[in-house]
Amino acid sequence: MVIAIDGPGGVGKSTVTRHIASSRGLEYLDTGATYRAAALAALRRRADLDNPAAVIEAVADAKIDFANGAVLLDGEDVSIEIRTPQITAAASAVAAIAEVRTIVVAMQRSWVERRHGKAVVEGRDIGTVVFPEAELKVFLTARPEVRAARRAADPEADGAAVADVRAALDERDHADSTREVSPLRPAPDALVIDTSDMALEDVIAEVLEEVDRRSNRPRLH
Numbered sequence: 772m773v774i775a776i777d778g779p780g781g782v783g784k785s786t787v788t789r790h791i792a793s794s795r796g797l798e799y800l801d802t803g804a805t806y807r808a809a810a811l812a813a814l815r816r817r818a819d820l821d822n823p824a825a826v827i828e829a830v831a832d833a834k835i836d837f838a839n840g841a842v843l844l845d846g847e848d849v850s851i852e853i854r855t856p857q858i859t860a861a862a863s864a865v866a867a868i869a870e871v872r873t874i875v876v877a878m879q880r881s882w883v884e885r886r887h888g889k890a891v892v893e894g895r896d897i898g899t900v901v902f903p904e905a906e907l908k909v910f911l912t913a914r915p916e917v918r919a920a921r922r923a924a925d926p927e928a929d930g931a932a933v934a935d936v937r938a939a940l941d942e943r944d945h946a947d948s949t950r951e952v953s954p955l956r957p958a959p960d961a962l963v964i965d966t967s968d969m970a971l972e973d974v975i976a977e978v979l980e981e982v983d984r985r986s987n988r989p990r991l992h
């Protein structure tokens with residue numbers, strides 16, 4: 772079964788996704804990492820990010836893959852390199868280009884197909900666009916101040932002030948939810964969980980309960 776885990780930044784998607792995958796023996800795909808790799812591909816090929824045609828050409832030329840929790844660009848593990856603030860900003864810009872999304876989504880679908888449709892897939896548009904037929908769609912939310920505090924506590928934030936993290940998060944949320952192609956929004960049939968006042972274990976328990984409920988459900992075809 773495909774389990775889609777969508778939601779904005781700082782909501783705990785990655786942690787929840789990894790727990791669900793490991794506790795049910797499934798592989799997971801971090802689609803944010805694939806857009807980050809696409810941004811890195813554009814920068815490495817010296818594409819001007821304000822020139823969509825150049826970005827599309829660079830991304831079409833790149834080989835992006837994801838294996839055992841690591842993202843690969845042209846065969847190289849770039850998992851660390853894609854976590855810089857420069858790539859974070861570039862990924863949001865690159866992900867707003869429709870043709871880039873077409874290329875990256877094709878890679879995501881083929882990745883899941885190679886796993887016979889059994890995977891946990893984390894992102895922004897998995898339940899709405901990439902796998903609208905996913906057996907389980909989860910949309911995690913949390914109040915912006917809670918997400919900013921969580922992000923700031925992340926080692927990746929490198930001690931940045933909560934106010935600065937909040938400003939960057941607000942800007943990216945706005946860009947991701949107002950873009951024309953595949954804006955961030957829950958699928959109509961998604962299980963929406965507001966995690967603001969929940970412990971991580973409780974979020975994981977709620978999702979796992981739903982995973983088990985749906986896997987035991989008899990198929991109708």
Ligand code: DC
Pocket residue numbers: 780802803804806807859862863864866893894895896897943947
């Ligand atoms: O989750 P993240 O921060 O690694 O995502 C990086 C960027 O990619 C972010 O700006 C949102 C975008 N993204 C997207 O547009 N669609 C997805 N399915 C996943 C991420």
